[in-house]
Amino acid sequence: MAKAKIIVNPYSGRWKGQSSVPAIEAALKEAGVDFDLVCTAGPDHAIELAREAALGGYSPVVAAGGDGTIGEVVNGLMQAAGDQVAGPLAIIPLGSANDFIQTLGTPADLKAACQLLRTGQARAIDVGRVNERYFINDVGVGFEPQVTLESRKIKRLRGKLIYLVAVLRAVRDPIQAHMTIEWDGNQRVSKHILMVSVANGRCTGGFWLTPYAELDDGELDFIFADALSRLQILRFLPEVMRGTHLDKDPVTYGRTRHIVIISDDPLPVVADGEIMTTEAHRLEIEVLPGRLQVLC
Numbered sequence: 001m002a003k004a005k006i007i008v009n010p011y012s013g014r015w016k017g018q019s020s021v022p023a024i025e026a027a028l029k030e031a032g033v034d035f036d037l038v039c040t041a042g043p044d045h046a047i048e049l050a051r052e053a054a055l056g057g058y059s060p061v062v063a064a065g066g067d068g069t070i071g072e073v074v075n076g077l078m079q080a081a082g083d084q085v086a087g088p089l090a091i092i093p094l095g096s097a098n099d100f101i102q103t104l105g106t107p108a109d110l111k112a113a114c115q116l117l118r119t120g121q122a123r124a125i126d127v128g129r130v131n132e133r134y135f136i137n138d139v140g141v142g143f144e145p146q147v148t149l150e151s152r153k154i155k156r157l158r159g160k161l162i163y164l165v166a167v168l169r170a171v172r173d174p175i176q177a178h179m180t181i182e183w184d185g186n187q188r189v190s191k192h193i194l195m196v197s198v199a200n201g202r203c204t205g206g207f208w209l210t211p212y213a214e215l216d217d218g219e220l221d222f223i224f225a226d227a228l229s230r231l232q233i234l235r236f237l238p239e240v241m242r243g244t245h246l247d248k249d250p251v252t253y254g255r256t257r258h259i260v261i262i263s264d265d266p267l268p269v270v271a272d273g274e275i276m277t278t279e280a281h282r283l284e285i286e287v288l289p290g291r292l293q294v295l296c
Contacts, residue, residue, distance in 0.1 A: 004028075004090070004117055005053035006037040007046050007073055009065030012094040014158060017065055020094055020110065024064060027114035035062075035117075040069070043274075050076025060088040060117060060295055066095020067137055067204075071272025074136045074292065078127060087293030088122050097160055097273070100137040103201035103215055106296050120295030125215040127291045128200050130283055135271045136292070138199035138210070139285055141261055142177060143225075143233075145270035145278070146170045147205060160206035167205075171234060176227040177265035183222070183256040192227035194250070198259055198285045204273070208243030210253075218289035219255040226250045258286045 006028070010018035021037070028035050036058070040046045046063070050073040053061045063073035070091060077086040092113045093101050104125075107113050128135045140148075150166035157165060180190040199210040199221050210221035228236065228250055239245035246253040261267070266279040 002057060002059040004033055004035040004060055004062055005049075005056075005058035006035050006062045006064055006092070007049050007053070007069070008037060008039045009046060009069040009094070010039050012065035012069055013096050017094045020064075023110055024092060024114065027111045028117065030111075031115050031118050033114065033117045044072060046072035047076040047079070050074075051080045052076075054080035054086070060090040062090040062092060062117065064092040064094055066093070066098060067100050067272045068274040069095070070100055071134075071136055071274060074127065074272075075134045077292065078134045081291075085124065085291055085293060086127075088295050089292060090117050090120065090295040095273070096158065096162055097204075097206050099203040099205065099273070100201050102203045103137075103213065104294065104296050116295050122293045123216070123296050124290040125292055125294055126200055126218060126220075127288045128198070128220055128285060129288060130198075130269070130271055130276070130285045133271055133276060135200070137201040137272050138197055138204050139276075139283070140204065140270045141179075141196040141267050141280075141283065142175050142193060143170060143195035144197060144204065144209075145268035145275055146175050148270045148273065148275055149268065151205075163205035163207070167237065171230050174228075174230070174233060175268065177263050177267055179224075179267070180262045181224060181259065182262075183254065183259040185258075187254075189224075189252070194225045194227050194233070196222065196224040196261060198222045200287070202243075207240050209240060211243035211246070216290065217255075218287060219257055220259070220285065220287045221253070221255050222259055223251055223253045225252075258284075260284050
């Protein structure tokens with residue numbers, strides 16, 4: 001077995017990553033895993049570390065953090081792989097929401113996650129790409145990144161409660177830009193939109209936006225919701241939390257390999273829980289089938 005590279009985001013879970021390092025090291029030693037561990041120093045540092053680890057022969061490369069950390073490590077692995085299948089990736093979940101592992105089905109328990117580095121089986125899954133950035137769970141446009149921005153202002157809460165409070169704050173002045181959305185080459189809408197989510201996974205921020213998404217079906221699930229009043233948004237939220245919103249009037253749901261979103265207004269965009277930009281005008285999103293090996 002090759003040596004594993006453990007990439008820890010110390011800020012994940014509001015500094016849970018930093019405090020978890022001794023427990024991670026102990027669990028890996030108990031599991032008999034040969035490893036090197038490194039902590040990230042800031043945004044996108046995990047991309048560089050993962051790329052260097054993959055090119056240096058480490059296997060697996062391990063994202064120890066939340067969904068944003070996983071997304072960065074995936075970007076590094078994809079850059080290193082070029083046109084080949086990337087990975088293997090392993091995950092030690094330390095985030096506030098840990099959305100991606102709910103679709104993947106890997107354990108949230110730290111010790112069990114560390115054991116998977118020795119006992120896990122490699123599974124080929126799809127990767128998404130939005131413009132030049134790769135994503136593994138989802139891309140959100142409009143209301144979802146607005147919620148993410150609000151969540152960054154919340155300091156005292158932990159876990160999924162952060163996102164619920166952030167949603168309630170974002171409802172006060174929701175971004176509802178005029179967007180043109182095109183998919184499957186011949187489907188097109190142009191109107192004011194509350195939110196768009198294009199996803200490989202089923203859950204984001206604890207909300208089941210795309211509850212039937214599959215990681216290895218060669219497609220991305222997507223939803224978009226028409227512009228709504230504040231009261232309509234509040235009435236709609238319980239449906240989204242349960243994942244029962246797909247057949248409701250304000251929602252369009254589908255699956256696609258390629259989707260384009262265009263707007264004259266600047267759009268905030270979140271990819272795997274991290275703000276990608278607040279000023280997008282054109283997003284081209286596609287699926288890359290079976291391009292990543294993940295231990296699960």
